[in-house]
Protein backbone atom coordinates (compact mmCIF):
# COMPACT_ATOMS: atom_id res chain seq x y z
CA UNK A 220 0.00 0.00 0.00
CA UNK A 221 2.77 2.45 0.93
CA UNK A 222 4.67 1.88 -2.33
CA UNK A 223 1.80 3.02 -4.50
CA UNK A 224 0.84 6.65 -4.98
CA UNK A 225 -2.34 6.89 -2.99
CA UNK A 226 -5.15 9.05 -4.31
CA UNK A 227 -6.00 10.85 -1.12
CA UNK A 228 -7.10 14.12 -2.66
CA UNK A 229 -10.69 13.23 -1.86
CA UNK A 230 -12.67 10.33 -0.52
CA UNK A 231 -14.30 9.41 -3.83
CA UNK A 232 -11.03 9.00 -5.71
CA UNK A 233 -9.49 7.10 -2.79
CA UNK A 234 -12.43 4.71 -2.77
CA UNK A 235 -12.45 4.32 -6.56
CA UNK A 236 -8.76 3.48 -6.49
CA UNK A 237 -9.20 0.96 -3.65
CA UNK A 238 -12.04 -0.76 -5.51
CA UNK A 239 -10.09 -0.88 -8.78
CA UNK A 240 -7.24 -2.59 -6.97
CA UNK A 241 -9.75 -4.98 -5.40
CA UNK A 242 -11.25 -5.88 -8.80
CA UNK A 243 -7.79 -6.44 -10.28
CA UNK A 244 -6.78 -8.71 -7.37
CA UNK A 245 -9.88 -10.90 -7.43
CA UNK A 246 -10.75 -12.20 -10.91
CA UNK A 247 -11.91 -15.61 -9.67
CA UNK A 248 -14.24 -14.08 -7.10
CA UNK A 249 -15.67 -11.91 -9.86
CA UNK A 250 -16.19 -14.93 -12.11
CA UNK A 251 -17.95 -16.84 -9.32
CA UNK A 252 -20.17 -13.85 -8.67
CA UNK A 253 -21.13 -13.39 -12.33
CA UNK A 254 -21.99 -17.07 -12.65
CA UNK A 255 -24.10 -16.96 -9.49
CA UNK A 256 -26.14 -13.99 -10.74
CA UNK A 257 -27.66 -16.24 -13.43
CA UNK A 258 -29.53 -18.29 -10.83
CA UNK A 259 -29.56 -16.19 -7.65
CA UNK A 260 -30.78 -12.59 -7.49
CA UNK A 261 -27.61 -10.54 -7.40
CA UNK A 262 -25.73 -13.79 -6.91
CA UNK A 263 -26.98 -13.67 -3.32
CA UNK A 264 -28.89 -15.75 -0.80
CA UNK A 265 -27.94 -13.76 2.32
CA UNK A 266 -28.26 -10.00 1.95
CA UNK A 267 -25.58 -9.02 4.47
CA UNK A 268 -22.87 -10.74 2.42
CA UNK A 269 -23.24 -8.48 -0.60
CA UNK A 270 -21.05 -5.44 -1.17
CA UNK A 271 -20.18 -3.60 -4.37
CA UNK A 272 -18.60 -4.17 -6.80
CA UNK A 273 -18.89 -7.90 -5.91
CA UNK A 274 -18.20 -9.92 -2.76
CA UNK A 275 -15.24 -12.23 -2.28
CA UNK A 276 -15.77 -15.93 -2.71
CA UNK A 277 -13.95 -18.10 -0.19
CA UNK A 278 -12.32 -21.41 -1.01
CA UNK A 279 -11.69 -22.58 2.54
CA UNK A 280 -11.23 -21.74 6.18
CA UNK A 281 -9.11 -23.21 8.93
CA UNK A 282 -8.82 -22.05 12.53
CA UNK A 283 -8.99 -18.27 12.35
CA UNK A 284 -7.83 -18.05 8.73
CA UNK A 285 -9.64 -17.83 5.41
CA UNK A 286 -8.48 -18.23 1.84
CA UNK A 287 -10.32 -16.63 -1.05
CA UNK A 288 -10.76 -18.04 -4.55
CA UNK A 289 -7.76 -16.13 -5.85
CA UNK A 290 -5.51 -17.59 -3.17
CA UNK A 291 -5.25 -14.60 -0.80
CA UNK A 292 -5.09 -15.40 2.90
CA UNK A 293 -7.03 -13.47 5.53
CA UNK A 294 -7.17 -13.34 9.29
CA UNK A 295 -10.85 -13.85 10.05
CA UNK A 296 -11.89 -10.93 12.23
CA UNK A 297 -15.54 -11.34 11.30
CA UNK A 298 -16.07 -14.72 12.95
CA UNK A 299 -19.20 -15.35 10.88
CA UNK A 300 -21.01 -12.39 12.48
CA UNK A 301 -20.43 -14.03 15.92
CA UNK A 302 -21.64 -17.51 14.91
CA UNK A 303 -18.07 -18.62 14.24
CA UNK A 304 -16.64 -18.41 17.74
CA UNK A 305 -14.95 -21.85 17.42
CA UNK A 306 -13.15 -20.92 14.22
CA UNK A 307 -13.47 -23.03 11.11
CA UNK A 308 -12.10 -26.37 12.24
CA UNK A 309 -12.16 -26.85 16.00
CA UNK A 310 -11.15 -30.49 16.66
CA UNK A 311 -13.67 -31.06 19.49
CA UNK A 312 -16.56 -29.67 17.47
CA UNK A 313 -15.50 -31.74 14.45
CA UNK A 314 -15.22 -34.84 16.59
CA UNK A 315 -18.73 -34.32 17.98
CA UNK A 316 -20.15 -33.94 14.48
CA UNK A 317 -18.34 -37.05 13.25
CA UNK A 318 -19.59 -39.09 16.21
CA UNK A 319 -23.13 -37.87 15.53
CA UNK A 320 -22.78 -38.89 11.88
CA UNK A 321 -21.78 -42.37 13.01
CA UNK A 322 -25.09 -42.61 14.87
CA UNK A 323 -27.12 -41.75 11.78
CA UNK A 324 -28.58 -38.56 10.34
CA UNK A 325 -32.20 -37.50 10.99
CA UNK A 326 -33.68 -40.23 13.12
CA UNK A 327 -37.28 -39.00 13.03
CA UNK A 328 -37.47 -39.36 16.80
CA UNK A 329 -35.81 -38.15 19.97
CA UNK A 330 -32.05 -38.60 20.17
CA UNK A 331 -29.82 -38.96 23.21
CA UNK A 332 -28.18 -35.56 22.89
CA UNK A 333 -31.04 -33.03 22.82
CA UNK A 334 -31.93 -33.12 26.53
CA UNK A 335 -28.26 -33.00 27.54
CA UNK A 336 -27.79 -29.98 25.33
CA UNK A 337 -30.96 -28.41 26.76
CA UNK A 338 -29.61 -28.96 30.29
CA UNK A 339 -26.28 -27.36 29.37
CA UNK A 340 -27.99 -24.34 27.80
CA UNK A 341 -30.51 -23.80 30.60
CA UNK A 342 -27.88 -24.09 33.33
CA UNK A 343 -25.48 -21.83 31.50
CA UNK A 344 -27.91 -19.01 30.78
CA UNK A 345 -30.22 -19.23 33.80
CA UNK A 346 -33.30 -20.48 31.93
CA UNK A 347 -35.95 -22.69 33.53
CA UNK A 348 -36.88 -24.29 30.20
CA UNK A 349 -35.70 -24.11 26.61
CA UNK A 350 -36.94 -25.08 23.15
CA UNK A 351 -34.77 -25.32 20.06
CA UNK A 352 -35.34 -23.82 16.61
CA UNK A 353 -33.32 -23.64 13.40
CA UNK A 354 -32.28 -20.00 13.52
CA UNK A 355 -32.25 -16.95 15.71
CA UNK A 356 -34.98 -15.47 13.54
CA UNK A 357 -37.21 -18.43 14.29
CA UNK A 358 -36.38 -18.21 17.99
CA UNK A 359 -37.64 -14.62 18.01
CA UNK A 360 -40.73 -15.56 15.99
CA UNK A 361 -41.54 -18.18 18.62
CA UNK A 362 -40.72 -15.96 21.61
CA UNK A 363 -43.01 -13.19 20.39
CA UNK A 364 -45.75 -15.67 19.45
CA UNK A 365 -45.47 -17.06 22.98
CA UNK A 366 -45.88 -13.57 24.44
CA UNK A 367 -48.91 -12.83 22.26
CA UNK A 368 -50.53 -16.15 23.15
CA UNK A 369 -49.76 -15.87 26.87
CA UNK A 370 -50.99 -12.29 27.30
CA UNK A 371 -53.82 -12.24 24.76
CA UNK A 372 -52.40 -8.88 23.63
CA UNK A 373 -50.97 -7.76 20.31
CA UNK A 374 -48.54 -4.83 20.62
CA UNK A 375 -44.80 -5.34 20.63
CA UNK A 376 -42.32 -2.61 21.48
CA UNK A 377 -39.05 -2.78 19.52
CA UNK A 378 -36.12 -0.38 19.31
CA UNK A 379 -34.88 1.64 16.37
CA UNK A 380 -31.59 0.13 15.21
CA UNK A 381 -32.53 -3.29 16.58
CA UNK A 382 -32.11 -6.50 14.62
CA UNK A 383 -33.88 -9.72 15.55
CA UNK A 384 -33.60 -11.60 12.26
CA UNK A 385 -34.51 -11.34 8.60
CA UNK A 386 -38.17 -10.58 9.36
CA UNK A 387 -37.41 -8.31 12.33
CA UNK A 388 -35.26 -5.50 10.94
CA UNK A 389 -35.60 -2.10 12.54
CA UNK A 390 -32.50 -0.40 11.18
CA UNK A 391 -34.48 2.39 9.58
CA UNK A 392 -37.94 1.96 11.05
CA UNK A 393 -39.95 -1.03 9.88
CA UNK A 394 -38.96 -3.15 6.86
CA UNK A 395 -41.25 -4.33 4.02
CA UNK A 396 -40.38 -7.97 4.71
CA UNK A 397 -40.96 -7.82 8.48
CA UNK A 398 -43.63 -10.06 10.00
CA UNK A 399 -46.89 -8.15 10.39
CA UNK A 400 -46.87 -7.81 14.17
CA UNK A 401 -48.32 -4.64 15.69
CA UNK A 402 -44.90 -3.07 16.34
CA UNK A 403 -44.32 0.16 18.23
CA UNK A 404 -40.87 1.70 17.67
CA UNK A 405 -38.97 3.21 20.58
CA UNK A 406 -35.57 4.86 21.04
CA UNK A 407 -32.68 2.72 22.27
CA UNK A 408 -31.13 3.74 25.61
CA UNK A 409 -33.95 6.17 26.32
CA UNK A 410 -35.20 4.79 29.63
CA UNK A 411 -37.76 7.52 30.34
CA UNK A 412 -39.14 7.41 26.78
CA UNK A 413 -39.49 3.63 26.86
CA UNK A 414 -41.13 3.66 30.31
CA UNK A 415 -43.68 6.21 29.13
CA UNK A 416 -44.41 4.22 25.97
CA UNK A 417 -44.81 0.95 27.90
CA UNK A 418 -47.17 2.62 30.35
CA UNK A 419 -49.27 4.25 27.64
CA UNK A 420 -49.67 0.93 25.76
CA UNK A 421 -49.85 -1.19 28.91
CA UNK A 422 -53.26 -2.75 28.26
CA UNK A 423 -52.45 -3.90 24.72
CA UNK A 424 -48.76 -4.65 25.21
CA UNK A 425 -47.68 -8.29 24.74
CA UNK A 426 -43.92 -7.86 24.78
CA UNK A 427 -40.85 -5.67 24.67
CA UNK A 428 -37.94 -7.18 22.76
CA UNK A 429 -34.45 -5.74 23.01
CA UNK A 430 -30.81 -6.67 22.43
CA UNK A 431 -28.78 -5.98 25.60
CA UNK A 432 -26.22 -4.63 23.16
CA UNK A 433 -27.20 -3.70 19.60
CA UNK A 434 -25.23 -6.16 17.47
CA UNK A 435 -25.90 -5.58 13.77
CA UNK A 436 -26.93 -2.06 14.79
CA UNK A 437 -23.30 -1.20 15.56
CA UNK A 438 -22.22 -2.83 18.84
CA UNK A 439 -23.85 -0.16 20.99
CA UNK A 440 -24.24 -1.40 24.59
CA UNK A 441 -27.46 -0.88 26.50
CA UNK A 442 -27.08 1.25 29.58
CA UNK A 443 -27.85 -0.84 32.69
CA UNK A 444 -30.55 1.58 33.91
CA UNK A 445 -32.25 1.37 30.49
CA UNK A 446 -32.58 -2.41 30.84
CA UNK A 447 -33.58 -2.11 34.50
CA UNK A 448 -36.31 0.33 33.51
CA UNK A 449 -37.59 -2.05 30.83
CA UNK A 450 -37.65 -4.82 33.44
CA UNK A 451 -39.68 -2.79 35.94
CA UNK A 452 -42.04 -1.24 33.38
CA UNK A 453 -42.89 -4.54 31.64
CA UNK A 454 -43.54 -6.18 35.01
CA UNK A 455 -45.92 -3.35 35.92
CA UNK A 456 -47.66 -3.65 32.54
CA UNK A 457 -47.91 -7.45 32.71
CA UNK A 458 -45.99 -7.66 29.44
CA UNK A 459 -43.27 -10.16 28.55
CA UNK A 460 -39.68 -8.89 28.47
CA UNK A 461 -37.64 -10.65 25.78
CA UNK A 462 -33.87 -10.29 25.62
CA UNK A 463 -32.44 -11.20 22.24
CA UNK A 464 -29.06 -12.64 23.20
CA UNK A 465 -28.48 -14.33 19.86
CA UNK A 466 -25.19 -12.46 19.62
CA UNK A 467 -24.58 -11.17 23.14
CA UNK A 468 -24.79 -14.43 25.09
CA UNK A 469 -21.06 -14.84 24.34
CA UNK A 470 -20.13 -11.66 26.19
CA UNK A 471 -20.32 -12.98 29.73
CA UNK A 472 -19.84 -16.40 31.32
CA UNK A 473 -23.64 -16.66 31.61
CA UNK A 474 -24.71 -14.19 28.93
CA UNK A 475 -24.86 -10.41 28.93
CA UNK A 476 -28.14 -10.10 30.88
CA UNK A 477 -26.66 -12.03 33.79
CA UNK A 478 -23.56 -9.86 33.68
CA UNK A 479 -25.74 -6.76 33.91
CA UNK A 480 -27.92 -8.30 36.62
CA UNK A 481 -31.23 -8.02 34.73
CA UNK A 482 -33.44 -11.08 34.26
CA UNK A 483 -35.86 -11.12 31.30
CA UNK A 484 -38.91 -13.39 31.05
CA UNK A 485 -37.69 -14.93 27.80
CA UNK A 486 -34.23 -15.12 26.23
CA UNK A 487 -33.49 -15.97 22.62
CA UNK A 488 -30.23 -17.58 21.57
CA UNK A 489 -28.55 -18.55 18.33
CA UNK A 490 -25.37 -18.14 16.32
CA UNK A 491 -22.32 -19.84 17.93
CA UNK A 492 -24.35 -21.93 20.40
CA UNK A 493 -25.13 -24.43 17.64
CA UNK A 494 -21.42 -25.08 17.21
CA UNK A 495 -21.55 -23.66 13.68
CA UNK A 496 -24.65 -25.63 12.63
CA UNK A 497 -28.06 -23.98 12.04
CA UNK A 498 -29.40 -23.10 15.48
CA UNK A 499 -31.77 -21.03 17.54
CA UNK A 500 -33.43 -21.36 20.94
CA UNK A 501 -35.97 -19.58 23.09
CA UNK A 502 -36.17 -20.16 26.79
CA UNK A 503 -36.87 -18.68 30.18
CA UNK A 504 -39.79 -18.84 32.57
CA UNK A 505 -41.36 -22.27 32.94
CA UNK A 506 -44.81 -20.65 33.17
CA UNK A 507 -44.37 -19.41 29.56
CA UNK A 508 -42.44 -22.33 28.06
CA UNK A 509 -44.72 -24.93 29.59
CA UNK A 510 -47.53 -23.62 27.39
CA UNK A 511 -45.86 -25.83 24.77
CA UNK A 512 -45.99 -28.99 26.92
CA UNK A 513 -47.70 -31.43 24.54
CA UNK A 514 -49.25 -33.30 27.50
CA UNK A 515 -51.58 -30.34 27.99
CA UNK A 516 -54.94 -30.46 26.25
CA UNK A 517 -54.54 -26.79 25.24
CA UNK A 518 -50.83 -27.01 24.38
CA UNK A 519 -49.41 -24.45 21.96
CA UNK A 520 -47.79 -26.15 18.98
CA UNK A 521 -44.17 -25.63 18.06
CA UNK A 522 -43.12 -27.64 15.02
CA UNK A 523 -39.79 -27.85 13.22
CA UNK A 524 -38.33 -30.83 11.41
CA UNK A 525 -34.80 -29.87 12.35
CA UNK A 526 -35.41 -28.59 15.91
CA UNK A 527 -33.47 -31.54 17.34
CA UNK A 528 -31.11 -32.10 14.38
CA UNK A 529 -28.43 -34.45 15.69
CA UNK A 530 -25.58 -32.53 14.05
CA UNK A 531 -26.64 -29.28 15.73
CA UNK A 532 -27.30 -30.93 19.09
CA UNK A 533 -23.92 -32.67 19.05
CA UNK A 534 -21.85 -29.73 17.83
CA UNK A 535 -23.66 -27.37 20.18
CA UNK A 536 -23.22 -29.57 23.23
CA UNK A 537 -19.50 -30.06 22.60
CA UNK A 538 -19.06 -26.35 21.96
CA UNK A 539 -20.69 -24.96 25.09
CA UNK A 540 -19.51 -27.66 27.50
CA UNK A 541 -16.01 -28.48 26.24
CA UNK A 542 -14.80 -25.39 24.38
CA UNK A 543 -16.61 -22.12 25.07
CA UNK A 544 -16.81 -22.70 28.80
CA UNK A 545 -17.63 -19.82 31.20
CA UNK A 546 -13.87 -19.43 31.77
CA UNK A 547 -13.23 -19.26 28.01
CA UNK A 548 -15.94 -16.59 27.72
CA UNK A 549 -14.24 -14.48 30.40
CA UNK A 550 -10.87 -14.84 28.67
CA UNK A 551 -12.19 -13.99 25.19
CA UNK A 552 -14.00 -10.93 26.58
CA UNK A 553 -10.80 -9.74 28.22
CA UNK A 554 -8.92 -10.14 24.94
CA UNK A 555 -11.60 -8.14 23.15
CA UNK A 556 -11.64 -5.38 25.79
CA UNK A 557 -7.87 -5.00 25.50
CA UNK A 558 -7.99 -4.92 21.70
CA UNK A 559 -10.78 -2.33 21.60
CA UNK A 560 -8.97 -0.09 24.12
CA UNK A 561 -5.79 -0.38 22.05
CA UNK A 562 -7.54 0.52 18.75
CA UNK A 563 -9.32 3.46 20.39
CA UNK A 564 -6.03 4.75 21.82
CA UNK A 565 -4.52 4.59 18.31
CA UNK A 566 -7.44 6.59 16.90
CA UNK A 567 -7.13 9.21 19.65
CA UNK A 568 -3.38 9.55 19.11
CA UNK A 569 -3.96 10.03 15.38
CA UNK A 570 -6.65 12.62 16.07
CA UNK A 571 -8.99 10.67 13.79
CA UNK A 572 -12.76 10.80 13.98
CA UNK A 573 -12.87 7.02 14.31
CA UNK A 574 -13.81 4.92 17.33
CA UNK A 575 -14.66 1.33 18.18
CA UNK A 576 -17.71 0.64 20.33
CA UNK A 577 -18.65 -2.71 21.83
CA UNK A 578 -18.22 -5.10 24.72
CA UNK A 579 -15.66 -7.87 24.99
CA UNK A 580 -15.23 -9.90 21.81
CA UNK A 581 -17.66 -7.82 19.68
CA UNK A 582 -16.89 -4.36 18.34
CA UNK A 583 -17.74 -2.01 15.50
CA UNK A 584 -15.94 0.88 13.82
CA UNK A 585 -17.73 4.24 13.71
CA UNK A 586 -16.38 7.23 11.84
CA UNK A 587 -17.46 9.86 14.31
CA UNK A 588 -15.83 11.44 17.34
CA UNK A 589 -18.89 12.07 19.52
CA UNK A 590 -20.48 9.88 22.18
CA UNK A 591 -22.55 6.99 20.79
CA UNK A 592 -25.64 5.88 22.73
CA UNK A 593 -27.89 4.88 19.86
CA UNK A 594 -27.71 4.40 16.08
CA UNK A 595 -29.07 7.91 15.52
CA UNK A 596 -25.75 9.22 16.88
CA UNK A 597 -23.81 7.74 13.96
CA UNK A 598 -26.39 8.50 11.27
CA UNK A 599 -24.34 11.40 9.96
CA UNK A 600 -21.05 9.49 9.61
CA UNK A 601 -19.89 9.20 5.99
CA UNK A 602 -20.54 5.60 4.86
CA UNK A 603 -17.73 5.87 2.29
CA UNK A 604 -15.18 5.91 5.12
CA UNK A 605 -16.39 2.50 6.34
CA UNK A 606 -16.09 1.21 2.80
CA UNK A 607 -12.56 2.52 2.45
CA UNK A 608 -11.63 1.02 5.83
CA UNK A 609 -13.02 -2.33 4.71
CA UNK A 610 -11.15 -2.38 1.38
CA UNK A 611 -7.91 -1.17 2.98
CA UNK A 612 -8.10 -3.95 5.58
CA UNK A 613 -8.90 -6.54 2.90
CA UNK A 614 -5.85 -5.48 0.91
CA UNK A 615 -3.80 -6.18 4.05
CA UNK A 616 -5.30 -9.62 4.61
CA UNK A 617 -7.83 -8.76 7.32
CA UNK A 618 -11.45 -9.85 6.90
CA UNK A 619 -14.14 -7.86 8.76
CA UNK A 620 -17.75 -6.94 7.95
CA UNK A 621 -18.15 -4.14 5.48
CA UNK A 622 -20.36 -2.38 8.01
CA UNK A 623 -17.31 -2.27 10.29
CA UNK A 624 -18.14 -5.15 12.62
CA UNK A 625 -15.26 -7.09 14.17
CA UNK A 626 -15.72 -10.25 16.27
CA UNK A 627 -13.04 -12.28 17.97
CA UNK A 628 -13.18 -16.03 17.73
CA UNK A 629 -11.18 -18.47 19.84
CA UNK A 630 -8.33 -18.98 17.32
CA UNK A 631 -7.61 -15.23 17.36
CA UNK A 632 -4.60 -14.67 19.61
CA UNK A 633 -1.97 -12.02 20.29
CA UNK A 634 -0.33 -12.37 16.87
CA UNK A 635 -3.61 -11.73 15.10
CA UNK A 636 -4.55 -8.81 17.36
CA UNK A 637 -1.11 -7.26 16.82
CA UNK A 638 -1.61 -7.59 13.08
CA UNK A 639 -5.01 -5.87 13.22
CA UNK A 640 -3.57 -3.05 15.32
CA UNK A 641 -0.72 -2.60 12.80
CA UNK A 642 -3.10 -2.54 9.86
CA UNK A 643 -5.35 0.01 11.60
CA UNK A 644 -2.26 2.10 12.40
CA UNK A 645 -1.30 2.12 8.72
CA UNK A 646 -4.85 3.06 7.75
CA UNK A 647 -4.77 5.99 10.20
CA UNK A 648 -1.42 7.08 8.79
CA UNK A 649 -2.08 6.65 5.07
CA UNK A 650 -5.62 8.04 5.16
CA UNK A 651 -4.89 10.85 7.60
CA UNK A 652 -6.00 13.67 5.24
CA UNK A 653 -9.37 12.00 4.69
CA UNK A 654 -9.95 11.22 8.35
CA UNK A 655 -9.14 14.73 9.46
CA UNK A 656 -11.79 15.98 7.05
CA UNK A 657 -14.34 13.73 8.74
Ligand SMILES: *Cc1c(COP(=O)(O)O)cnc(C)c1O
Pocket residue numbers: 353354355356357359382383384385430434435463464465466489490498499
Ligand atom coordinates in the same frame (compact mmCIF):
# COMPACT_ATOMS: atom_id res chain seq x y z
C1 LIG B 1 -28.23 -13.03 13.81
C2 LIG B 1 -29.27 -12.49 14.73
C3 LIG B 1 -30.58 -12.96 14.71
C4 LIG B 1 -31.06 -13.93 13.68
O1 LIG B 1 -30.44 -15.15 13.75
P1 LIG B 1 -30.41 -16.07 12.43
O2 LIG B 1 -29.90 -17.36 12.89
O3 LIG B 1 -29.51 -15.37 11.46
O4 LIG B 1 -31.82 -16.13 11.93
C5 LIG B 1 -31.45 -12.47 15.66
N1 LIG B 1 -31.07 -11.57 16.56
C6 LIG B 1 -29.83 -11.08 16.60
C7 LIG B 1 -29.46 -10.09 17.66
C8 LIG B 1 -28.88 -11.50 15.67
O5 LIG B 1 -27.66 -11.00 15.70
